[in-house]
Every structure is written in structure tokens, then in C-alpha cells.
Amino acid sequence: MNISHRLKKKIHHLHKKHKLHHRTIFYMRKGKNLHFHARIIKESIKILILASLISTIGGIGLQTLQQKLVEIIPLLILLPALNHMTGSLGTIVSSRFATDLYLGKVTKSWWKSKIVNNLLKSIMKIAFITSFYISILSAAISVYRGFPVDMLLFLKILLITLATTTIIVSIVFFISVIGGIYIYSKKKDPNNFLIPLTTSVADLGSMVVYSVMILILI
Amino acid sequence: MESGRKQFEEEVFVEIISATGGIFAGSMLALSIGKIELLPGLLILLPGFLEMRGNISGSLSARLSAALFLKYTKPKIKNNFLLKENVISAVALALIVSFFLGAVAFLISYYIFGIYSLSIIYIAMIAGIISNLIEIPVTVLTTFWLFRHGHDPNNVMGPYLTALGDIVSVASILAVIALFPML
Numbered sequence: 001m002n003i004s005h006r007l008k009k010k011i012h013h014l015h016k017k018h019k020l021h022h023r024t025i026f027y028m029r030k031g032k033n034l035h036f037h038a039r040i041i042k043e044s045i046k047i048l049i050l051a052s053l054i055s056t057i058g059g060i061g062l063q064t065l066q067q068k069l070v071e072i073i074p075l076l077i078l079l080p081a082l083n084h085m086t087g088s089l090g091t092i093v094s095s096r097f098a099t100d101l102y103l104g105k106v107t108k109s110w111w112k113s114k115i116v117n118n119l120l121k122s123i124m125k126i127a128f129i130t131s132f133y134i135s136i137l138s139a140a141i142s143v144y145r146g147f148p149v150d151m152l153l154f155l156k157i158l159l160i161t162l163a164t165t166t167i168i169v170s171i172v173f174f175i176s177v178i179g180g181i182y183i184y185s186k187k188k189d190p191n192n193f194l195i196p197l198t199t200s201v202a203d204l205g206s207m208v209v210y211s212v213m214i215l216i217l218i
Numbered sequence: 219m220e221s222g223r224k225q226f227e228e229e230v231f232v233e234i235i236s237a238t239g240g241i242f243a244g245s246m247l248a249l250s251i252g253k254i255e256l257l258p259g260l261l262i263l264l265p266g267f268l269e270m271r272g273n274i275s276g277s278l279s280a281r282l283s284a285a286l287f288l289k290y291t292k293p294k295i296k297n298n299f300l301l302k303e304n305v306i307s308a309v310a311l312a313l314i315v316s317f318f319l320g321a322v323a324f325l326i327s328y329y330i331f332g333i334y335s336l337s338i339i340y341i342a343m344i345a346g347i348i349s350n351l352i353e354i355p356v357t358v359l360t361t362f363w364l365f366r367h368g369h370d371p372n373n374v375m376g377p378y379l380t381a382l383g384d385i386v387s388v389a390s391i392l393a394v395i396a397l398f399p400m401l
Binding site: 036037038040041044045048049051052053055056058059060062063066069070073076077078079080081082083084085087088089092118122125126129130133134137138141142145203207 | 222226229230232233234236237238239240241243244245247248249251254255259261262263264265266267268269270272273274277281303304306307310311314315318319322323326327330331377380384388
């Protein structure tokens with residue numbers, strides 16, 4: 001990489017300030033006169049296909065439950081929100097844990113660390129609040145559309161959503177902590193590794209757990 | 219302590235916005251139950267299609283934001299080389315990944331569920347084109363607008379594009395099914 005020290009400093013400043021990846025900022029500069037759409041496509045295509053493929057595997061579980069999803073409308077309404085929610089929670093866990101690692105806040109005995117415990121509590125609170133929100137909203141929309149949602153069905157929907165998010169957030173949290181410490185010990189940036197990994201696990205896992213929970217409870 | 223609370227509140231707010239978009243998209247699906255039943259493979263295609271749109275628009279916005287902050291481009295539409303290159307790549311990526319997703323959904327439908335339905339490939343590709351026509355201009359214009367008004371697009375565009383991506387993707391798939399019943 002033949003770039004000046006000044007530019008390196010500028011890129012690092014922008015990376016810190018705006019949380020943009022170094023490579024993203026770098027090829028903004030290199031882009032001019034290069035017809036760099038080919039480069040963007042080349043660099044993005046593999047990860048895009050992989051991420052989409054992982055999500056599609058989750059779709060197999062949904063296809064097997066097509067009849068139930070069609071018959072019980074709130075389950076269908078929940079689907080896109082739940083799919084993104086778990087992935088987004090995975091991103092929050094990974095990026096916050098990576099930051100804590102860089103700041104030296106995580107000790108070797110991470111399970112005793114107050115920072116790690118607080119992160120887990122905080123992410124679980126967000127997962128609970130959002131799960132309640134989407135369950136209530138999907139039930140309300142279903143009732144508005146004329147689909148009867150009694151208390152038992154609502155509780156089942158709530159339980160499915162809560163169980164899906166709790167299981168996935170716990171898995172993602174564990175991966176972030178173990179993977180993050182390992183990657184950091186290898187002197188690499190945990191953000192580059194953890195965010196794609198946790199979002200993929202969350203996307204695939206959420207649809208699988210959601211399907212299993214529907215099979216058990218409905 | 220105060221900053222921790224603020225961060226928590228911001229994260230909840232972002233999740234709520236993104237989830238609301240998802241619920242809205244789910245409601246559109248619920249309005250079209252008959253089409254879901256009729257079209258084998260749609261539920262296989264859906265999670266990957268939603269994922270693709272958010273990823274492509276999210277990285278488009280991030281690249282434009284980086285270029286704006288570095289002053290390599292200006293927030294204008296005309297005679298903007300960087301914008302043109304970015305839009306070309308976003309369109310191409312969406313077409314390639316849409317085709318791939320459609321093909322995978324077709325293969326899974328055929329080999330696992332025993333349903334032969336080539337239409338899922340056409341639906342994925344046409345829906346990919348329609349959603350691009352809506353989402354790319356909205357992404358570009360919103361990123362430029364936010365930058366011009368002194369905001370950092372990176373802080374806003376993530377949840378906004380996730381919510382928008384869900385709605386536009388589901389609407390595009392349903393529009394293709396409605397517009398091309400012969401598929």
C-alpha cells in the first residue's frame with residue numbers, strides 16, 4: 001500500500017471518528033480513474049452470496065412450516081422483524097465486545113468481568129424489550145385484520161419470540177466472547193471476523209430455532 | 219453511567235425502528251397469504267432476499283459516506299464519477315445475488331420438497347430489479363441529504379435501510395407475483 005503517512009493518519013482518524021472500515025476509506029481514494037465498480041463487485045460478491053446462502057438455509061425450516069405460517073398470521077407477520085432483530089443484536093454484541101477488548105476492559109477471567117456481565121445484561125434487556133414489542137405489534141395487526149388472537153395464542157407467540165431471541169443472543173454472545181478473545185490474541189481486528197460470523201449465525205439460527213419452537217408449541 | 223444509559227436507549231430505539239419496518243413487511247406478507255401458498259419456494263427465498271437488500275444498500279451508503287467525509291466526492295447527482303461507479307456495482311451485485319438466490323431456492327424446492335418451479339428464479343430476478351429501482355435512489359438521496367444537513371449518515375442509515383429494505387423487498391416480490399401471474 002503506497003500511501004503517505006499523512007493519508008494514513010487521516011484514514012485512521014476517519015476510521016475512529018465514523019467507525020468506517022480502513023479498506024472502505026482506502027478504496028474511496030483509489031477509486032478515481034480506476035473504474036472501481038469491478039473491484040467493489042469482486043470484493044463484495046463472495047461475502048454477499050455466503051450471507052444470503054446462510055439465510056436461505058434458514059428458509060428451508062420456514063418452507064416446511066408453510067401451512068402453519070399461513071394459518072396463524074401473527075407468526076408470518078413476525079418473520080422479517082425477528083430475522084433482522086437477531087442479526088442486529090449480534091452486531092451490537094460483537095462491536096461492543098471488540099471495543100471493550102481494545103480498551104483493555106476485558107480480563108483473562110472474562111466470566112468474572114463486570115464489563116462482560118453488563119454487556120450480557122444490556123443485550124438481554126434489549127432482546128426482551130424488542131421481543132415484547134414485535135409480539136404485541138404482530139398480534140395487534142392480526143386482530144385488526146380479523147384474525148382471532150386469544151390469550152393462549154398470544155402467550156405462545158410471545159414465548160416463541162422470547163425463546164428464539166434468548167437462545168440466539170446467548171449463542172452469539174458466547175461466540176463473540178470466545179472468538180473475540182482468540183482473534184484479539186492473534187493481533188487481528190475482531191470486528192472484521194465477529195460481525196459477519198455473528199450475523200450469519202443469528203440469521204440462520206433464528207429461523208431454525210423459530211421453526212423448532214413453532215413445531216413444539218403450535 | 220449516564221453515557222451507558224444513553225447508549226442503551228439509542229440501541230433500543232434503533233432496534234424498535236428496524237423491527238417496525240420488519241413488522242410492516244410481515245403485514246404485507248400476511249395480506250398476500252394466497253400467493254405464498256401458490257408459490258412454492260417463496261419462503262425459502264425470503265430470508266436471503268431480505269438479507270441481500272440490506273447488505274447491498276448498507277455498504278453503498280457506507281462507501282458514499284466515506285467518500286463524502288474524505289472529500290473525494292460531493293453530495294450531488296450530476297457528473298459524479300464515484301456515485302456512478304457505486305450505483306453500477308450495487309445494481310450488478312443485486313442482479314447476480316438475486317439470480318443466485320432464485321437458483322438456490324429452485325434447487326432446494328426441487329431436491330428437498332420435490333416441487334419443480336422455475337418461476338422462483340424469474341421472480342427473484344425481477345423483484346431484485348424492482349427493489350433496486352426504489353432502494354438505490356432512496357439510499358443515495360438520503361445519504362446526501364443527511365450529509366448536507368450535518369449528520370453522519372453512518373449513524374442513521376443502518377436501521378433506516380434495514381426497515382426500508384424489508385418493506386421494499388417484500389413489496390417487490392408481491393408486485394412481481396401480481397404483475398406477472400403467468401410466472
